[in-house]
Amino acid sequence: MIIQLKESISDSQKDSLIAEVNKIGYKTTEVKTQLGDYLIGIGKKDFDIRKIGQMEGIQDIHIVSDEYKLVSKKWKVSPTTIDLGDGVCIKDGDMAIIAGPCSIESEDQIKKVIAHLQESGIRMMRGGVFKPRTSPYAFRGMGIEGLKLWHDLASAAGIKIVTEVMQVSQIEEMYPYTDVYQVGARNTQNFNLLDELGKVDKAVMIKRGISGTIEELLQSAEYVFSGGNEKLILCERGIRTYERASRNTLDLNAVPILKAKSHLPVIVDPSHGIGIREYVPQMALAGVMAGADGIIYETHEVPEKAYSDGQQTLDFAQSARLADWIRKTFEMRKGFELL
Numbered sequence: 001m002i003i004q005l006k007e008s009i010s011d012s013q014k015d016s017l018i019a020e021v022n023k024i025g026y027k028t029t030e031v032k033t034q035l036g037d038y039l040i041g042i043g044k045k046d047f048d049i050r051k052i053g054q055m056e057g058i059q060d061i062h063i064v065s066d067e068y069k070l071v072s073k074k075w076k077v078s079p080t081t082i083d084l085g086d087g088v089c090i091k092d093g094d095m096a097i098i099a100g101p102c103s104i105e106s107e108d109q110i111k112k113v114i115a116h117l118q119e120s121g122i123r124m125m126r127g128g129v130f131k132p133r134t135s136p137y138a139f140r141g142m143g144i145e146g147l148k149l150w151h152d153l154a155s156a157a158g159i160k161i162v163t164e165v166m167q168v169s170q171i172e173e174m175y176p177y178t179d180v181y182q183v184g185a186r187n188t189q190n191f192n193l194l195d196e197l198g199k200v201d202k203a204v205m206i207k208r209g210i211s212g213t214i215e216e217l218l219q220s221a222e223y224v225f226s227g228g229n230e231k232l233i234l235c236e237r238g239i240r241t242y243e244r245a246s247r248n249t250l251d252l253n254a255v256p257i258l259k260a261k262s263h264l265p266v267i268v269d270p271s272h273g274i275g276i277r278e279y280v281p282q283m284a285l286a287g288v289m290a291g292a293d294g295i296i297y298e299t300h301e302v303p304e305k306a307y308s309d310g311q312q313t314l315d316f317a318q319s320a321r322l323a324d325w326i327r328k329t330f331e332m333r334k335g336f337e338l339l
Contacts, residue, residue: 001021001026001040001041001049001052001061001062001063001064002038002039002040002041002061002062002064002069002070002075003017003021003038003039003040003041003052003058003060003061004036004037004038004058004059004060004061005017005036005037005038005039005057005058005059006057006058006059007037008057009037009056009057009058010057013055013056013057014039014057016055016056017039017052017055017057017058018039020051020052020055021039021041021052024043024045024047024051025043025044025045026041026042026043026045027041027042027043028040028041028042029042029226031070031225031226031228032228033225033228033229033230034201034228034229034230034231035230036230038070040069040070040226049061049063062074062075066218066261067215067219067222068215068218068219068221068222068262069222070222070225070226070230071218071221071222071225071232071262071263071264072218072261072262072263073260073261073262073263075263076263077263078263079091079092079093079263079264079265080230080232080263080264080265081265082180082203082231082232082233082265084124084160084179084180084203085160085179086123086158086160087123088123088124088160090203090233090265090267090293090294091265091293092265092293094293095288095292095293095294095295095326095327095330096124096265096267096293096294096295097122097123097124097294097295097323097326097327098122098124098125098126098162098267098294098295098296098297099117099120099122099124099125099126099296099297099298099299099319099323100113100117100125100126100127100162100298100299101113101126101127101298101299101300101306101313102127102128102131102298102300102306102307102308102309102310102313103127103128103129103131103139103141103142103306103307103308103309104127104128104129104141104142104146104147104150104163105139105142105306105307107149107153109300109301110127110149110150110153110154111153112301113125113127113299113300113301114153114154114157114159116299116301116316116319116320117157117159118157118159119320120319120320120323120324121323122159122323123158123159123160124159124160124161124162124179124180125154125159125160125161125162126162126163126182126296126298127150127161127162127163128141128163128164128308129141129142129143129144129146129147129150129163129164130143130163130164130165130166130170131164131308132164132166132184132186132187139307139308144170144173144174144177147161147163147174147177147178148177150163150177151176151177151178160179160180161177161178161179161180162178162179162180162182162205162296163178163180163181163182164181164182164183164184165178165181165182165183165193165197166184166187166193167193168192168193168196171193171196171197171200175200175202178202179202179203180202180203180204180205180233181197181200181202181203181204181205182204182205182207182235183197183204183205183206183207183220184207185207185208185209185210185212185237185272186209186210188206188207188208188209188212188216188217188220189209189212189216189220191223194206194220194223194224194227195223195227196227197224197227197229198223198224198225198226198227198228198229199227199228199229200229201229201231202229202231203231203232203233204224204229204231204232204233205232205233205234205235205267206220206221206224206232206233206234206235207235207237207269208234208235208236208237208238208239208251208254209239210239210240210248211239211240212239214254214257214258214261217234217254217258218234218258218261218262221234221262221264232264233264233265233266233267234258234262234264234265234266234267235266235267235268235269235296236250236251236252236254236255236258236266236267236268236269236273236287236292237250237268237269237272237273238250238251238269238272238273238274238275239251246274246275246276246279247272247273247274247275247276247312248272248273248274248275249273250268250270250273250274250283250286250287252268252283252286252287252290254266255268255287255290255291255292256290256291259291265293265294266291266292266293266294267292267293267294267295267296268283268284268287268288268290268292268294268295268296269295269296269297270283270284270286270287270295270297271296271297271298271309271312271313271314272312273287274312275311275312276311276312277303277311277312277313277314277318280297280312280314280322281314281318281321281322281325284297284322284325284326285325285326285329288326288329288330288333289329289332289333291333295326297314297319297322298312298313298314299313299314299315299316299318299319300313300314300315301315301316302315303315
């Protein structure tokens with residue numbers, strides 16, 4: 001069960017509540033976030049919910065059968081909005097577009113990408129300064145100094161930054177310079193990292209694991225939420241299957257399922273999802289029609305010269321067209337939703 005506590009609850013009222021929940025055989029865990037104070041009760045014994053709900057200091061109480069409690073739609077029916085400030089939001093009923101290179105490479109590259117995003121009306125830029133690479137000899141990013149440079153240029157242009165954090169030690173040093181921490185597919189079940197991201201007051205986007213299930217993605221989000229951070233975004237980026245014709249298999253089934261199971265916004269990554277440049281636009285638009293709240297894709301001035309992932313990266317002309325198509329397709333989707 002999830003018990004939402006009133007801000008005015010006293011220590012004695014809380015102690016009485018915990019004692020009563022424990023008495024019926026439920027283990028209790030208190031969760032404090034930026035937005036609320038909750039008591040999570042875990043147990044299987046049937047009981048009359050009114051016995052708990054009538055106690056002092058309780059704002060609301062819900063029985064949630066899902067293993068993931070706090071990210072479940074069985075508790076919070078209204079969709080969560082992620083407000084990044086300056087009018088930039090990721091939310092249900094809107095279409096967020098996040099674009100940028102796989103890797104942040106240089107000051108000149110950053111400036112060119114920002115100029116392209118501004119021309120295309122895109123307010124969020126993706127890019128990696130810490131890069132998990134299959135080969136230890138591949139380019140692994142510009143590190144924190146690259147992030148600082150990027151932040152100076154992006155903030156001056158009104159662009160929000162989405163970038164990957166790979167380990168606990170990076171969280172604090174990245175904090176002043178990022179708007180959304182990205183947890184990559186290889187770290188989706190790095191529970192130490194997820195625990196620590198629960199302690200920060202910044203948005204976190206969690207990508208689905210390379211072979212992860214929908215349930216495992218939701219459990220990863222539960223780790224962050226239970227640690228105290230409600231600002232969460234889910235990202236479907238394709239999973240590894242036996243198919244070899246594309247880099248991954250973009251599981252668009254996951255989009256409506258995640259939207260049905262969770263109140264968190266859902267983003268689709270067609271670049272990693274299929275890994276082939278000429279098919280990225282089709283999969284992006286398919287993601288829009290599947291019900292996604294946003295699309296994140298890779299763009300570079302000259303993809304063939306990109307330090308990483310050039311084969312799945314759009315050039316600026318392709319990116320501009322895709323951004324326009326995404327918006328038009330979203331308007332079409334809204335029309336269908338009214339039928």
